[in-house]
Amino acid sequence: MRTRQLDLAACLFRSLKPGLIAALVLLGAQWQCIAHEVRPAYLAVQENRTGEFEVLFKTPMRGDLRLALTATFSGRADALIPVTTRTTSDAAVQTWRFKAVDPLRGQVVAIAGLENTMTDALVRVVFLDGSSWVRRLTPQEPSAAIPARQSGWSVAALYLKLGIEHILLGVDHLLFVLALLIITRGTWLLVKTVTAFTVAHSITLALATLGYVHVPSAPVEALIALSIAFVAVEIVRQWRGHEGLTSRAPWLVAFTFGLLHGLGFAGALSEIGLPEGQIPLALFFFNFGVEIGQLLFIAAILGIFAVVRRVRCSWPGWARLAAPYAIGSIAMFWVIERVAAF
Template sequence: MRRLLICLMALAAALSATLPAFGHEMSMAEMQLRETRHGEFLWQWGAGEKRPIAQDLTPVWPQACAAEATMLRCGEAGLAGTLSVRGVGERYSAAVVRVFWLDGQTRVYTLTKAQPSVQLYGAADDPRGMGEIASAYTLLGVEHILGGIDHLLFVVGLLFLVGFNRQLVLTITAFTAAHSLTLASSALGWLTLRAAPVEATIALSIVLVAGEALHQRNTAARRWPALVAFLFGLVHGLGFAGALQEIGLPENHLLVALLTFNVGVEIGQLMTVGACWCLWRLASRWPAARRMRTALLYMIGSIAAYWSWLRITAVLA
């Protein structure tokens, strides 16, 4: 067992060196179109992290539009028709298209692998249906939580702390209620905090939960795990809101987009809990597998401690 623990600690150290400090960032690409006069737009991709976005994504303009370098000409009909992006869902999980219209209005469209195209109507009016927006933002919520390693490690830590019993339902519900509250408050502009302290607190929450799950002492976290989940869930919700701010919210059906993004997050969270329950049922058949519990918690705690150090350094820098 000791040798296994040492090996897993070494593996955690290796993973910490390769995992990003900000474990839940989405790979977002952003395009801006700015109308200079009726039917003519300046367009460009934002800066890619390692290489130009144009190497991975290719816009397919409406049929009446013609692109020349950074100029898009659509004629009298304006920017009307189907806009799609080839390659979305591969290197980039989503492409955000921001259109700045001549009258000063702005519209944001989010394209994903499941919904790689959007219908434009030549003006700032955005008559997209509620179902179209709900589908896109639900998928984005699922992608975000499943790609958010730090959020998932916190949920797994709660499972180790509480176990699969009735108390787990209350604990997960408290976490859900808390991050839903701060996600909505931040997305609607009612609450704003700097990203760096939020990220550092998220990492520290994983360290705390992993540490509490390692021992059997009757601490406050063991007596009231739902309270711990609620308090840290408030911070995790701010992390979700940061991703949602990068994506943008449509001005029409804003509440639908916000709600369905949160629903997507919950779907991904329940998928994680379900997968862990299946693994737990399988492991319960082999007594030797129970020895892995301590090693896994040390692994989770080590990765989170590394993130904490990096993120606290970013706060102080």
Template sequence: MRVVLCLLAVVLIALCAAAHEVRPAYLEITETEAGQYDVIWKQPVLDGRRLKLEPMFPGECGRRNERMSAPAATLITRWSMTCDLNSGDLSINGLDRTLTDVFLRLDRLRADDISAVLRPSASSVELSRPQGAPILAYFRIGVEHILFGFDHLLFVLGLVLLVRPRQLLATVTAFTVAHSITLAASALGGITLPGPPVEIVIAMSIALLGAEAIYRMRGQETFAQARPWIIAFGFGLVHGFGFAGALSEIGLPTGAEVIALLLFNLGVEAGQVAFVLFVLALAWLGRHLYRKGEPALRTALAYTIGITGSFWAIERIAATFF
């Protein structure tokens, strides 16, 4: 049994430490004069490497005045070009080898504007066919951001391990309300915090929950155990700025900012609830199949959460200050 628990912990750490290509890319093309376009191409950077994605335009489109910048974990390339973007296909080369999406926005002077989401299974769009605004895609991005955002999932798992059944609803609700507040403030009000400190605090919050879960198993009472909703609300405010990072790279559609933000937040909540229900279902199943192994499993998970959070905190501090 101990060998199985050790293997479980190692696998969970490996999964949590692995980067996942779920952050969307963003391609904005604006026609300034007939046949003249300004392009903004934003790509996510994972572990210091950009995804091998490249926009492919119909016909010959000569680039000029190309320039790059790399704020936070995003590579932004801007250029101007002469092109015919009224017919043919626009595609993203390499998208089929990733797990990410590309938000496309094409503003044209005479032809209809195009807003679309390109995916690995559908990596091109026909420019002569009208496309609707991809508002519903924000819900999907929200779900993916929580389900593949391992740091956020570990925090939620830590809450489940820490709180007693009667405290779970209030604690998860406090976390939801808190990150919804800062997500809205960041996306709509422009209130932001630097990315690296936010990521460091998120990692520290995970390590703290792992330690608190261990204290509970040892019978040591702490403030976090007595008032877990306060801890969840405080750190939820910081996690909200982390969620806002996904939106900052693609922005919100003009004229539908509130709806898109609401759908993104609902997606986050749907993914969070699904994860909590999944964990509770596994816990219920485990109690019925092997009740004696539950304490050992909870201990292994608590140590895994604490160790992973500590590792991330050290790694992010080193990357920020050294």
């Protein structure tokens, strides 16, 4: 009976495959667009001499189009070097230097045009004495006053929130966690698997952020997508009665691929930037935020699983294969897209 159901599922999938794959490709592309849209702009202001500041302003691009954003300061300033612009694969980078006629502390920094977008802007100001100020500007609050000092608590709160948002908006990381939840059997084994994934990505996040490990981001992102496809295949194999490595030791697979996902987190954190003098604090709370977001997602999925089990319904045999096929198809779309971008 089980074999017949699986054969029926395979036949149904083959009959629906063209439309299903097209829909998943469109869905993957939509998620990719969303991911690009929410990438933050970044404004870094560094005081190199007393009253003289070097500015780097990075704004996201979509194709050849740059978000119409402009960084402004409320005080008077004299330009030392005019604005120069260069482009990367996904951003426009502007640099210039100015001398502050009015002290920069106490001025209002604003990102003009941010209110018309769906993205945020991270502002980081480093002063000559080593002190720094970090603030996230949003479409609802596109400006902020630079205080005399920034407390450690404000840095902790900012990076905690950034960590939570990063994991909850990181669809690839969430799909990997979802695949692990589907294939893992037993509460204790699930705890071991989630713990292994957490420990692994915490290790590589810290090592890469602190500069001990340097890995190009493009291959890492492609391998992250491949890790999702691998677990999706393992789910199908498990349900067909072929127990693979992930079924027997999901914690080992979670730890191994978790090292890759940690490098992905580090790449995102490098784009955000870390405040000078408070790097360990910001790193700790960003990672803590990632863990909180991950646990929230796991709790939500386990709640959904519990509700589905309570529903008295005769599910067709092919229904259980919908999730791994969808996860695997989206993951392979990402693999192809990310490899093509090398």
